[in-house]
Amino acid sequence: MRSPIPEYLDEVLRTCAGDRAGAVADYVPELAAADAEQLAVAVSAVDGTVYEAGDSRTSFTIQSISKPFTYALALADRGYEAVLAKIGVEPSGEAFNELSLEEGSARPRNPMINVGALAAHTLAGPPGASRAERFERVVSGISAFAGRRLEIDEAVCRSEMETAHRNLAIAHMLRSYEVIEEDAPHVVEDYVRQCSLLVTTRDLALMAATLANGGVQPVTGEQVVSRDVVRQVLSVMTTCGMYDAAGDWVTTVGIPAKSGVSGGILGVLSGQVGIGVFSPRLDRHGNSVRGVRVCERLSADMGLHMMDAPAPARSVLRGGRVLHGPASRTALVYELQGTIQFAGAERLVHGIAHTPPGHNEVALDLTRVYSINPVARRMILETVRRLTHDGHAVTLIDPDRVLSDPVAGDGIRPRVVDTWEWGEAPAT
Amino acid sequence: MRSPIPEYLDEVLRTCAGDRAGAVADYVPELAAADAEQLAVAVSAVDGTVYEAGDSRTSFTIQSISKPFTYALALADRGYEAVLAKIGVEPSGEAFNELSLEEGSARPRNPMINVGALAAHTLAGPPGASRAERFERVVSGISAFAGRRLEIDEAVCRSEMETAHRNLAIAHMLRSYEVIEEDAPHVVEDYVRQCSLLVTTRDLALMAATLANGGVQPVTGEQVVSRDVVRQVLSVMTTCGMYDAAGDWVTTVGIPAKSGVSGGILGVLSGQVGIGVFSPRLDRHGNSVRGVRVCERLSADMGLHMMDAPAPARSVLRGGRVLHGPASRTALVYELQGTIQFAGAERLVHGIAHTPPGHNEVALDLTRVYSINPVARRMILETVRRLTHDGHAVTLIDPDRVLSDPVAGDGIRPRVVDTWEWGEAPAT
Amino acid sequence: MRSPIPEYLDEVLRTCAGDRAGAVADYVPELAAADAEQLAVAVSAVDGTVYEAGDSRTSFTIQSISKPFTYALALADRGYEAVLAKIGVEPSGEAFNELSLEEGSARPRNPMINVGALAAHTLAGPPGASRAERFERVVSGISAFAGRRLEIDEAVCRSEMETAHRNLAIAHMLRSYEVIEEDAPHVVEDYVRQCSLLVTTRDLALMAATLANGGVQPVTGEQVVSRDVVRQVLSVMTTCGMYDAAGDWVTTVGIPAKSGVSGGILGVLSGQVGIGVFSPRLDRHGNSVRGVRVCERLSADMGLHMMDAPAPARSVLRGGRVLHGPASRTALVYELQGTIQFAGAERLVHGIAHTPPGHNEVALDLTRVYSINPVARRMILETVRRLTHDGHAVTLIDPDRVLSDPVAGDGIRPRVVDTWEWGEAPAT
């Protein structure tokens, strides 16, 4: 069987290809020379399976899409506090190249506009790193998200340096406020080189999938940055990623995303997929016209909007069944299923609290459960503790050991079995 | 067994009670008289089970927390386009009572600041409704979220009207730009009455749970607003709900939320829980000091941050097993489990596409599946169609009929059974 | 002989009449009905002689040209400090109807924009005056500048009240910041009535002449406000009078001025003339298109720009002549002429200091002097004192007693004569 997904992506591209609105960025000659008709999409599962369509293997410079990744590197290398002291997290409501800082704090408002991205660049690598070391950290760090060493487009880099007046203004302003301490022209040059890294749409999908996968590159398996760093990066992408159209993007597309001036867009659906899109013509916000349309289409078709509540789940608590054992013993078995998070564990607790078991022996059947998050684990163990104190003998049926380290409070250890079996009769 | 959740909530309140920073809002005498020590939290499951602690049954005026709800009513009554023509969705980066409109469009920047909330108030109810009809729509509409008829605190209302200069300025400004067409002082008076609706922390939790539950009030079962309206409201709360600290809130708490000047905060975790918190002392942004701390604690403890990827799920595709039947027939059964969304369906498609079944008969076992969203349903049916065209006889094992209306493209209808049974031998 | 000035003014109007750019203000129906072709100019000497051309006797509503006059009344009635505490003096760089206050001080930026003019209106009259008393003070005060009781155009007033949303917004904002303490709608109503006072272009010229004449109405002779108040009003008109084109106006026209939305412009050349111009079509700044052209023409033709240095004056010190008297007495007479201000007195002092008289008797001949300002008077008297201490017998030849109260320091009283005569021989 051929997967229907590539065909679906082909169809999405066909639908959007007719839109020839917008214009290729022309402030850099090398960018202006791009073939405006190029169009590509790629979707990567969190295991690294990539579906792609259109010009998905064509290289282009990463530009602003590098911003969330250097921000991630800065957070990884310097820690949350040090980075937050230098760069804010509030949407700016202004253009990507604005020359202003947050009132009062004199920080760049967020890392997704140039002023914040230049600052973030200087925070990659350990304090005291040389310029060359820092730059290597940026290149290898961003490459780690893609899962391959990325090259620099030297022609675009040179071309951009010739018109880098605005970024030079920003860097000198940052220096004047002591947000950066490095030589301003050097920072701009290195930042422009960072933006000149060559990626394909497929790369974007894999980089996004690394974020969707909690920081683990799906193909190489490398934990590029921690889960906490990913959370911070995705949060900031949500409110600041799409330039001054952030609110509009959140309501209509609802995927944390970042766009770049060469026409790329990267989108992340946490836990599910990474998305890359590419088409060079830009709207007045600087976002790829057809790229935005593709994302809107994917969001609508795939139900990817982050505020779309999943349809009310059938209860994780399937109910209880009573088992009759030797010597008139009876046991009440609660069957759980699916992914257990707070809301699921609450269902279990709620059920037991409102309809007391009434049986001496109680079991929680986790056979159909395939994931328990930490808060749910704590709630289940607390339930075990309370049931035990209430006089019940508690058993966990957990063939896959989904509930790790099953020790409840007060040192209580429930019996753990693969399938139900009558154990020793409990004391009554 | 007593549920451990109330105890947990008690403990959270104890931890946060010591923080006496901030000050009670004093611009309205009646608000200034509030007991600053009050502290409450309530969490409602999407079935209406409410856990509460502290002063959760104490009434206070809803104030700005009414904003997302009148916005929801406006969207429900006038439609997305009509409302968007009058009120934007971008974060403002300014104070809640700012006197300015979006440049160019001359719209309020979003419905979570006063200027947008006053405009939203006038859009509740059908066009042409009388003032009294519109106000009744607002009261009954907000009450529907709470599941009970809310009363108005006339004393606070009168007290606020005496110092409503700023809101009068805003309303007259809106009138001068023709964003509103009603008499400005009337609009302010009705808006102040709307803000004077009395709620408890428990009410907030249930109102939030209605949003978390796709617009269905968990107790009354009423579909108060549609799922699309909820999505829009939650999106706007995400970027604009917590005044000018929206970015900070998204990164640290990560729950769509709205706060009010009397000290309440309402938070929504879509599909999971609704949260209400209350404590009168406010920080400089106008958010309840202890309310914010409680939310941060809940978010951290419960893993509620919306950018927290769930731990990589055990595959929804548990694998296949080969069944041997009569007359040397063999069938390959793919076992699925859990909630199937795009990413899960992709796993199935991927598995089948990369490892062709190699058996004449193929079954998809949905016994352990408890939810399939529309895109996943379409992908599964497309898989059925392709397998069929590839010459396989396809069976769905779906005792709970989780896959609704199982007709694939080209009119193909797979066999559906409750448990595996060998049917008629397929043609080969 | 017929004066050539009216002919000159006729010619100026002819030159400017062809410019039909701009549009009549249309936000108030009654204003929109104005005959767009009307054109008038009037120039008043500081003695009240008025030269006029065009529709100079046509009435129109005074509108914003009332602003400097209520500001003057506020200064007169409450004093500089009380008014400055409420209203700033800095140019705003924004539109006349902006809804904002000075950061930090929360004052209107200046009294020439609506927000400041509304505040100024409430400061006219004594503290504690009733609303009716304050309004009467405004009408009679502005009328005193014109030299006749001005009437109100009730139709325009009513018409403006119907669209006064913006001013209502401003007034409520002022009330919310406690810049005004009165009922906001009342203040707007009275302010709109103030703006509806009917004036002619001739009135404007005489009102301007009152300012040019140090606050004394040239025809009635009434000291309407003090010289200090006039100085403050003219200073603020210089930097803030012509809306957001203040800098452009100062460089090109260079006359303190104020324009109004019905098409009037009032200009003041301190000590020389008052100017009124009227033509209804406005440019994008809200200034009369042909009015601005007339003012530019008058400024260029008449050399009225306030930064035009007068041609270097022939020295006020004409030189000295030696008189030979009885008994070999000789006297050195310094002849002065013209208006003596600091720079002129400095010439005298400089001359005497560098070329010591060398004669026992010294006279200052003030026959040709027709004005001495206070600092020049003090310098002349100090010169008398020093000459006396140096042993000279000093005489003032001052037939018109231009040097008032001629007592120098140390009680020294020079001899004062109408024409030179040899007095008693001084002691040597």
Next chain:
Amino acid sequence: MRSPIPEYLDEVLRTCAGDRAGAVADYVPELAAADAEQLAVAVSAVDGTVYEAGDSRTSFTIQSISKPFTYALALADRGYEAVLAKIGVEPSGEAFNELSLEEGSARPRNPMINVGALAAHTLAGPPGASRAERFERVVSGISAFAGRRLEIDEAVCRSEMETAHRNLAIAHMLRSYEVIEEDAPHVVEDYVRQCSLLVTTRDLALMAATLANGGVQPVTGEQVVSRDVVRQVLSVMTTCGMYDAAGDWVTTVGIPAKSGVSGGILGVLSGQVGIGVFSPRLDRHGNSVRGVRVCERLSADMGLHMMDAPAPARSVLRGGRVLHGPASRTALVYELQGTIQFAGAERLVHGIAHTPPGHNEVALDLTRVYSINPVARRMILETVRRLTHDGHAVTLIDPDRVLSDPVAGDGIRPRVVDTWEWGEAPAT
């Protein structure tokens, strides 16, 4: 006799010396090293006589006081239009080193803030001049105002370059908007050198006197820039010279002025005096604390406020006297006096127009007149023409030939005499 002016200046300094508020600028180490107690004042008459007190011969770097002079050079070298296309004339209401341009035009708002001063620097000298030529033009041009070749403080220059981040940011921003076309770091370096020119307080007074004297350096006699350029420069200094306190300065001091960060202030009273003041401690606006106080004192004492109307002049028209001549001839003689500008000429015209001469022979006695400006000259000649057409024989008594080129319209040439004498009998 010793001039009392130095003593007066000494006394002013004594009064202000006690004010030790403010702080020496510390952003440049070399500036921070200044002796904070220094205090000086100098006043220059328009003939170059300088009165000085305190440390008036101490050198300090000119800093921002160079701004009006490079602006003057730019106007002189490129013309009004070319300069206005690049630099506006509106007050900015913001700090001297703001990083923003006028909305819409993308010009610096005015030449008195850094962004405009950097642009003005590049406009000095002819288009196409080399960098060295342009810099020499700036140095020699500013020196010409002072009347001596100014030196550069290389230590301050180097020190400032090390902390010139903000100016580099501004220059790169200007380059990005194509307001400047030169290499941004070069422009900053040259601008910093311009600001490092060493001046004394005495120099400031003479530079100011050059502006007060219509562009003619009083000592060297050089016409450094034209009268029109001076008018433009003084106009802009009036509204933009004292940073963001421009309105306050105009109302309280009322002298076009410019201050610098090393503590200098330069003030110009057109036609009268140039003022220099110096004391290093600055207020929060960046103006010298004691310098401002000295200027306030001088303004109040000397009556220098530009909006102070001169005391109403005794009429320039002293009246008429009738002369009786031979053969029953009679002549009416109008005696004029003082400086005749528009208002004065109007008095003459008014008198003649309202009280027709009634004599065949008419004379205008200009003996006591010492200055007539162009418009007054034209009005007098027009009067001569009209009197002649009315049948009068007109004579000018003008011993000093104050009325240049006395040819009226229609080729009419009045008789000109030194003192009255009966000429040929006119035809009747």
